[in-house]
Amino acid sequence: MSDIAIDMRGISKQFGPVKALENVDLQVRKGSVHGIVGANGAGKSTIIKILAGIYRLSDGEVEIDGKPIDTITPASIEKEGVHFIHQDRLLVPTATASEAVFLNNEPRVGPFLNARRMKREAVELIKKHFQVEIDPDTLVRDLSAAQQKIVQISRALANKAKVLVLDEPTAALVAAEVTSLFGVLRALRDDNIAIVFISHYMQEIMDICDDVTILRNGENAGNVVPAESSIEEIVALMVNRDTSEMYPRRTAEIGEPVLQLENGTRVGHFENVDVEVHKGEVLGLTGLLGSGDKQLLKCMFGLDQFDAGTFTLNGNRRQFGSPAEAVKAGLAMIPEDRRAHGVAVDLSVSDNISIASINSHSNNGYVDTKSEANMVNGLIAELGVKTPDRFLPVRNLSGGNQQKVVVAKWLSCESSVYLLDDPTVAVDVGAKVEIYNLINRLAGEGKGIIFVSSDLEETVEMCDRILVMYRGRIVGKYQRGEIDSDQLLAVASGASTDIREVP
Amino acid sequence: MDTTVSDTKSSIDRRALAAVFVRLGAFAALGIILLYFAIYARGFTSSFNLQNVVEQSVILTILAYGMTVVFIGTGTDVQKGGIDLAVAANAGLSGAVFVTLLNLGWPEPLAVLAAIFTGMAMGFLNGLAVVVFRMIPLLATLAVMNIASGLELTITENNVIGVSSEFLSTLQFGRFLGISALAWVLIVFTIFVAFLMHYSPFGVRLYAVGGFPEAARAAGLNVGRNIYFSYIFSGFCAGFTSILIVSRLSASTLGTGLLLLPVLAAALLGTVFSRRFVPTIGGTLIASLFVGFLANGFQLLGVSSYWVSGVQGALILLVVALTSFAKKSEGA
Numbered sequence: 001m002s003d004i005a006i007d008m009r010g011i012s013k014q015f016g017p018v019k020a021l022e023n024v025d026l027q028v029r030k031g032s033v034h035g036i037v038g039a040n041g042a043g044k045s046t047i048i049k050i051l052a053g054i055y056r057l058s059d060g061e062v063e064i065d066g067k068p069i070d071t072i073t074p075a076s077i078e079k080e081g082v083h084f085i086h087q088d089r090l091l092v093p094t095a096t097a098s099e100a101v102f103l104n105n106e107p108r109v110g111p112f113l114n115a116r117r118m119k120r121e122a123v124e125l126i127k128k129h130f131q132v133e134i135d136p137d138t139l140v141r142d143l144s145a146a147q148q149k150i151v152q153i154s155r156a157l158a159n160k161a162k163v164l165v166l167d168e169p170t171a172a173l174v175a176a177e178v179t180s181l182f183g184v185l186r187a188l189r190d191d192n193i194a195i196v197f198i199s200h201y202m203q204e205i206m207d208i209c210d211d212v213t214i215l216r217n218g219e220n221a222g223n224v225v226p227a228e229s230s231i232e233e234i235v236a237l238m239v240n241r242d243t244s245e246m247y248p249r250r251t252a253e254i255g256e257p258v259l260q261l262e263n264g265t266r267v268g269h270f271e272n273v274d275v276e277v278h279k280g281e282v283l284g285l286t287g288l289l290g291s292g293d294k295q296l297l298k299c300m301f302g303l304d305q306f307d308a309g310t311f312t313l314n315g316n317r318r319q320f321g322s323p324a325e326a327v328k329a330g331l332a333m334i335p336e337d338r339r340a341h342g343v344a345v346d347l348s349v350s351d352n353i354s355i356a357s358i359n360s361h362s363n364n365g366y367v368d369t370k371s372e373a374n375m376v377n378g379l380i381a382e383l384g385v386k387t388p389d390r391f392l393p394v395r396n397l398s399g400g401n402q403q404k405v406v407v408a409k410w411l412s413c414e415s416s417v418y419l420l421d422d423p424t425v426a427v428d429v430g431a432k433v434e435i436y437n438l439i440n441r442l443a444g445e446g447k448g449i450i451f452v453s454s455d456l457e458e459t460v461e462m463c464d465r466i467l468v469m470y471r472g473r474i475v476g477k478y479q480r481g482e483i484d485s486d487q488l489l490a491v492a493s494g495a496s497t498d499i500r501e502v503p
Numbered sequence: 504m505d506t507t508v509s510d511t512k513s514s515i516d517r518r519a520l521a522a523v524f525v526r527l528g529a530f531a532a533l534g535i536i537l538l539y540f541a542i543y544a545r546g547f548t549s550s551f552n553l554q555n556v557v558e559q560s561v562i563l564t565i566l567a568y569g570m571t572v573v574f575i576g577t578g579t580d581v582q583k584g585g586i587d588l589a590v591a592a593n594a595g596l597s598g599a600v601f602v603t604l605l606n607l608g609w610p611e612p613l614a615v616l617a618a619i620f621t622g623m624a625m626g627f628l629n630g631l632a633v634v635v636f637r638m639i640p641l642l643a644t645l646a647v648m649n650i651a652s653g654l655e656l657t658i659t660e661n662n663v664i665g666v667s668s669e670f671l672s673t674l675q676f677g678r679f680l681g682i683s684a685l686a687w688v689l690i691v692f693t694i695f696v697a698f699l700m701h702y703s704p705f706g707v708r709l710y711a712v713g714g715f716p717e718a719a720r721a722a723g724l725n726v727g728r729n730i731y732f733s734y735i736f737s738g739f740c741a742g743f744t745s746i747l748i749v750s751r752l753s754a755s756t757l758g759t760g761l762l763l764l765p766v767l768a769a770a771l772l773g774t775v776f777s778r779r780f781v782p783t784i785g786g787t788l789i790a791s792l793f794v795g796f797l798a799n800g801f802q803l804l805g806v807s808s809y810w811v812s813g814v815q816g817a818l819i820l821l822v823v824a825l826t827s828f829a830k831k832s833e834g835a
Contacts, residue, residue, distance in 0.1 A: 074723050
């Protein structure tokens with residue numbers, strides 16, 4: 001018998017050529033709640049899936065309660081007393097509550113199922129640990145999210161779990177339910193059960209965990225004791241970056257106007273909007289949902305048509321009937337919905353990046369592979385796409401890296417104005433910084449940039465000028481430093497109409 | 504929060520209400536149709552006719568049990584989940600093997616075992632195609648159906664092969680406590696399958712595997728093995744039924760494959776008679792008897808038998824449309 005319930009040492013995992021985990025250690029003490037935190041793609045779910053026997057580890061050792069385990073399968077790990085409460089409530093929807101609690105561990109008389117005892121024990125178990133009553137005949141699909149969570153944990157307890165692994169257990173719960181869940185977890189911890197707790201919510205980690213392991217880019221980034229630490233310290237370890245360095249400074253020179261719109265109107269979306277973007281300038285455009293900012297980008301890019309107004313690009317009056325015309329004239333757009341306009345997962349990184357600009361890398365119909373390779377490799381390095389080479393199918397990349405490929409695709413076309421529609425939404429912190437650096441590089445090259453973002457802090461920090469839209473009109477114009485994100489929110493939500501004209 | 508709580512509650516109530524409505528509606532439709540036959544179809548309610556229908560339905564019902572077990576273990580969504588299109592053709596092949604071996608002079612018990620083994624072997628082939636080769640069940644079992652009927656043609660050379668033995672005539676004409684041997688077979692078989700599916704831990708797990716394979720796998724169940732079991736059990740039903748078919752006809756004849764449509768109709772219709780709208784042995788029993796009475800009633804009314812097949816097809820469409828519609832409204 002040892003004090004350590006789970007001892008994972010030197011765990012590495014590769015998916016094809018991509019390293020998801022490298023030499024990670026995880027020690028969980030009996031009778032403790034152990035948190036695992038990390039940004040998206042840091043390797044949290046990978047290490048849990050290795051422990052659950054869903055992934056085979058490439059290298060490393062696992063000991064459960066001091067006993068070395070060679071191969072882990074979902075069935076064998078349960079026999080060791082390690083139970084998983086999966087985030088997506090893996091329960092059979094057509095089973096009853098009592099069947100779900102005792103699945104694969106049914107009480108029986110001879111060869112028969114002892115349904116009466118099964119129901120009674122399910123009710124007793126749930127009542128004992130959770131102080132609530134659940135009708136054992138209710139179908140799982142008719143239970144609430146919190147009740148399903150209770151059924152999942154009860155199943156582990158019915159199986160005499162020694163270790164409970166909870167993956168984002170609070171995701172679908174309301175505050176009061178979270179509080180009572182934490183009460184249950186503390187009681188289980190006092191019964192000497194080891195609990196592994198994975199959550200995005202830092203405050204929950206601080207509240208419930210005795211120890212925290214921090215992962216970053218598939219490696220250990222540190223272990224801390226929350227009682228002796230702070231949220232700031234943990235976050236700093238997660239991203240390994242002082243938050244003040246989140247927004248890199250830009251030194252681009254702002255030149256002559258490159259895109260102008262006067263009295264732009266699209267009935268039902270926006271009216272009499274004036275926009276001017278200069279070379280080397282990042283123009284922020286922000287507003288609440290439905291304020292017309294996204295529709296404005298669509299009209300500029302030919303996805304929709306202006307009803308009135310004068311649109312000028314590079315000194316020529318234009319009206320684009322389709323995105324193809326807009327791209328030809330020197331516009332590029334990174335759409336918000338990357339899933340729909342996103343990557344072709346079976347094609348290589350290289351093909352995905354060069355697909356939009358292949359014409360500029362071809363002579364007389366032949367692809368100039370050398371110039372294509374240079375361009376692609378340059379973008380891979382610049383965006384920090386985590387791939388061993390450019391020929392890897394995009395399918396093998398993590399979600400965040402797939403998004404970088406989409407960004408790279410559009411950046412590969414040499415355009416004069418870039419329309420960015422929420423390029424950092426659902427991207428982890430590291431990738432955000434890389435995208436900011438990229439925006440700065442484009443500005444440095446004298447490109448004009450219109451940056452639509454729903455993240456107000458990002459808008460305030462990244463943009464030279466900011467236009468705020470409210471119900472289809474521009475209600476605020478600000479220079480960098482004239483407004484902070486709180487004031488911006490007040491203007492965007494119509495609470496303040498402090499319009500300042502740009503001199 | 505109050506609004507969301509009451510919203511989920513009322514949507515559950517609505518669904519529960521709709522479920523009760525459909526189930527009561529199904530029983531009511533069953534009752535009305537039987538009542539109609541009782542009044543208008545001469546001789547429908549005679550004890551001879553009723554026994555006759557039950558006996559005719561034994562073959563259909565046991566094959567439908569095989570199909571039901573496949574539904575239970577591999578998912579009730581017929582369009583994506585499991586199905587065994589080969590079950591009827593498999594019974595034909597097993598019958599051909601049985602008769603041929605008997606005529607070659609094999610002892611009856613051995614020939615019976617060989618027939619059942621043939622059925623289970625074809626079931627194993629289904630399982631192999633679905634579990635190992637990951638084919639969609641609709642295609643995999645369609646291919647196995649063709650293999651089975653092709654083999655049957657090869658063995659019988661497209662002939663009706665007669666056979667007679669004491670065992671077979673006992674099965675056909677024997678009675679015990681006033682109930683025919685065939686009806687006894689149905690009763691015993693039903694108790695056996697119902698125990699296995701509804702009163703054993705094994706059944707709970709098989710339902711879990713079919714209901715949500717990922718959850719079953721996460722609970723430490725071997726999903727592939729359970730799917731294999733479903734198809735092999737269906738093959739067992741086919742082999743077992745082939746002996747009943749041969750005893751009834753005193754021969755192996757082609758055309759057993761035509762049973763597929765009523766078998767499918769019965770197994771699908773059976774889901775409507777269960778509390779959770781899942782396949783159950785009881786539901787399938789009611790549905791198979793209903794399908795049997797439907798054919799019989801039409802016959803007594805003098806309606807062309809061609810209509811029966813059309814009505815069975817319509818039943819399949821109706822039940823599948825109803826259940827997939829119910830699933831869609833659940834997702835919303």
